[in-house]
Amino acid sequence: MNIVASHARGKVAVDKIFGAGAKAQQAVNLVGREKVINGAQGVLLDENEKLICLPTVEKVLRNLSTVDLISYAPIKGLPEYLNDVIDITFDEYKPEAYIESIATAGGAGALHHTIWNYSEIGDTILTSDWFWSPYRVLCQEALRKLDVFALFDADLKFNLEDFKNKTLSLLKKQDNLLVILNTPAHNPTGYSLSGDDWDAVLAVCKDYAKNKDKKITLLIDAAYLDYTGDPEGKKFFEKFANLPPNILVILAVSMSKSYTLYGQRTGAMIGISSDKEAMQEFVNVNEYTSRATWSNVNRGAMKTLATIYRDKSLLYDVQRERNDFLKIIQERARLFIAEAEQVKLGTLPYIAGFFMTIPTAKPDEICDQLNKDNIFLVPLDKGVRIAVCAIPSNKIPGLAAAVNKAILAMDK
Ligand code: PLP
Secondary structure (H helix, E strand, O other): OOOOOHHHOOOOOOOHHHHHHHHHHHHHHHHOHHHOEEOOOOOOEOOOOOEOOOHHHHHHHHOOOHHHHHOOOOOOOOHHHHHHHHHHHHHHHOOOOEEEEEEEOHHHHHHHHHHHHHOOOOOEEEEEOOOOOHHHHHHHHOOOEEEEEOOEOOOOOEOHHHHHHHHHHHHHHOOEEEEEEEOOOOOOOOOOOOHHHHHHHHHHHHHHOOOOOOEEEEEEEOOOHHHOOOOOOOHHHHHHOOOOOOEEEEEEEEHHHHOOOHHHOOEEEEEEEOOHHHHHHHHHHHHHHHHHHOOOOOHHHHHHHHHHHOOHHHHHHHHHHHHHHHHHHHHHHHHHHHHHHHOOOOOOOOOOOOEEEEEOOOHHHHHHHHHOOOEEOEEOOOEEEEEOOOOOHHHOOOHHHHHHHHHHHHHO
16 A cells, blocks of 8 residues: 555665765775775765865854844845855856745755746756766656756767757747756766867757747756866856846756755855846745745855855865865866876766766676775766765775776676
């Protein structure tokens, strides 16, 4: 007998990311931390494998008044946060458009609201074949389907052709199309769409949007926006100026990675449109959905961002501290890629961010094999994800060779 309602039957959250993390912890308990490589977690760990909190963020958060820490916040979000999260996200690259923001429970909250409010029940949502696995859960929970286009072509370049074909075939079947693009510093590959990729994607969308019955929402999951290390990493935002009114862009931003406040569950959705009314509607419907989902989000975290943004020396310190850690991640990635090249282990194009991916047909078997050597990585549908954000530099040497050995053993 099922006691749950029919739409809830059979739901079981199997999370391979947390699963691999739990196995790694068991190994640590058994053989000690030094002997274990835990490349499963998507959080920043320092070179001693300690969870990092950016020191200035911690200082600001801990110095908040009790009232700011415990009070409710407005459902939309604190007014200063709503303003500052827009400015801090765009820097000097704010597009010419109407722009509004709504506070959300992390980036995941922004994904949730966008799926709910910008696709029809039963619609298919499009993302790339390499994707953060909760996308599927978020879509299914909202009674939507998820389809994918191939992110890379045979030359490991952005696969515009497949993007175009999948977009067109879905728009033939449905009037609303929601496309989720996780860039820059994509999880799990570390790829970032280039300026040219963006021009091509927007040209495709503008072409299909000539049919005014069709509405395209581009949801840019920018959870890793602050970890590109590229001074022009936000320049693509300018391209969202003067889009046709039936193309809406929503940015999902998060304080989880940018401010190392993962558990404080604070982010925002930022709407960008050439249509003023679409932006008023954006505020109305998403505020309503917040009320119906979690009510309001963490006031202390929102206040922390506003306090940092309004004091240029605090802002400078946060950016400096984040960049110091970013350099550590970049160095770990550089080490891994150099060794991967030596042993001829193929990686997907890594540009920046917390993760890189080794494509393979037998991800589960390879991860199981690596577990025997106390190496814990995350099996994906078509590859193995390595969290360079969490593996200290001294554990990187030999890792590419170990993965390669496991792959070769499977191929035998
Ligand atoms: N999007 C991607 C690609 C992520 O990797 C994550 C977190 O791991 C998120 C969104 C959302 O994170 P949060 O809800 O903690 O902001």
